[in-house]
Amino acid sequence: MNVIHLSAECYPVAKVGGLGDVVGALPKYQQAAGVSAIVVLPYYDRKFVKENDFEVIFESNIVMGPFIGPFQVLRETTNKLGFPLHLIKIPGLLDRPEIYCYPDESEQFLAYQIAFLEWLKNFEVLPDVIHSHDHHAGLIPFLIYHSSRYKSLSQIATVLTIHNGQYQGWIGWEKLNLLPDIDVWEGKLLEWGDCINPLASAVKCCWKYTTVSPSYLEELSTNSNGLEKLFIAEAAKGVGIINGIDTDIWNPETDPMISANYTIETATEGKAANKKLICQEFFLEDDKPLVAFIGRLVGEKGADLLPEAITKLLLKYKNKVNILILGSGEKEIEEGLANLTSTFKENYNVFIGYHEALSHRIYAGADFLIMPSRVEPCGLNQLYSLRYGTVPIVRSTGGLKDTVVDITEENGYGIRFEEADVDSIVAAVSRAVEIYKNTTQMQLLRSRMMSLNYSWHQSAAQYINLYNNLKSL
Ligand code: ADP
Secondary structure, eight states: OEEEEEOSOBTTTBOSSHHHHHHHHHHHHHHHTTOEEEEEEEOBOSHHHHHSOEEEEEEEEEEETTEEEEEEEEEESSOTTSSOEEEEEBTTTBOBSOSSOOTTHHHHHHHHHHHHHHHHTTOSSOOSEEEEESGGGTTHHHHHHHBGGGGGGTTSEEEEEESOTTOOOOBOGGGGGGSTTBOGGGGGGGBSSSSBOHHHHHHHHSSEEEESSHHHHHHHTTOSTTOHHHHHHTGGGEEEOOOOBOTTTSOTTTOTTSSSOOOSTTHHHHHHHHHHHHHHHTTOOTTSOEEEEEEEESGGGTGGGHHHHHHHHHHHTTTTOEEEEEEEEOHHHHHHHHHHHHHTTTTEEEEESOOHHHHHHHHHHOSEEEEOOSOOSSOSHHHHHHHTTOEEEEESOHHHHHHOOBTTSTTOOBEEESOOSHHHHHHHHHHHHHHHTOHHHHHHHHHHHHHOOOBHHHHHHHHHHHHHHHTTO
């Protein structure tokens, strides 16, 4: 079985969120299970690319409407990630430092997909499956089944994984001429809501689509930023597979990014040592429960609720709880969170920005991790938090619902709440403050959480099973 993963992100080359984590890990576990899985990414002018060796394995030109230009395919030479990593480089389009937010993002990802197909046409042995992740690779199914230029590829099965259905890659119809030699009478397969919608097109044209948790699959038919009717119509093609975590990287016993390594047996002392250091780093005292938030500061994550919820909590529990935030995103939320430091400097601090190593130190040192998400397709933070013995406090939605069992239930280990609002956050953290007083219960929760197995092994096997079943479609 030969599979090619196409994605905008792949840790540690380029990561903004969970997509990067998944594409950096799933192919490695698929390789270990006997599948030949490779990753093809846009080229980025970033640290990993500069510090590792790549060889050019293919060169040609792409034509994208009026744009005609050369491209190269580069391959990493040492198998550093546990799977073959390829980058597509196009001067002026795919050679930039950032992953997203350029004004010509449509052209950027379209060029990536066209260049990939131009390369693929030259393969001696075609892959069994092309696995597109999110809208950035969403036009691939349409192009290989409905462009005369790629007819030779039309036997390849296509799978789409939806990591986040909120973002769909909308492109105006005036850019239709950028797509090569398409069957214009099939234009409906590109469309949703009066524009070219790469995510919707992928759902229509792929053989199977997956979501990163079973609950998120259900939720898409009622809440998917305009695609609800599409998901109802295409439901037979959908499968929910929960993400795993890369237990080589996220392992408190060996993690080089944390100060004190620990196991289930040494979690109490190990976490206390990490907590002491992270508290020192952020001028907090370590004798109080430490509640952390890590993530994108956007409405989807409920981050806009945090400034008011933190204010209420820190007024309610004067000097009895500490709160630490790591994140970046919408300016207004960043400012709201930054402004609180002067009011609550004894018990609160924030780091605005993206900082991978700091996130590891916080997972290791915090007692609780709060996720008040409005939408959470899978959520990896709560899985890392479980692995590091940090009690997740989560809103019951998407993957959070599928992976966190409330402590009031049999063998429960987390705190769940129903509504994404300030009072529910305050009530949930209040439960955490009470639990923290019971050190025996905290120890029991830690060992329960750290015994859970969310490794990629099971989820990678489910993807392989899905690939195998494609043959019978
Ligand atoms: P999403 O992909 O929607 O942002 P996920 O929970 O699936 O959310 O994945 C988030 C990933 O990004 C986790 O690995 C988390 O630790 C990481 N992350 C998010 N924000 C930051 C940040 N500011 N600094 C470091 N890591 C971050």
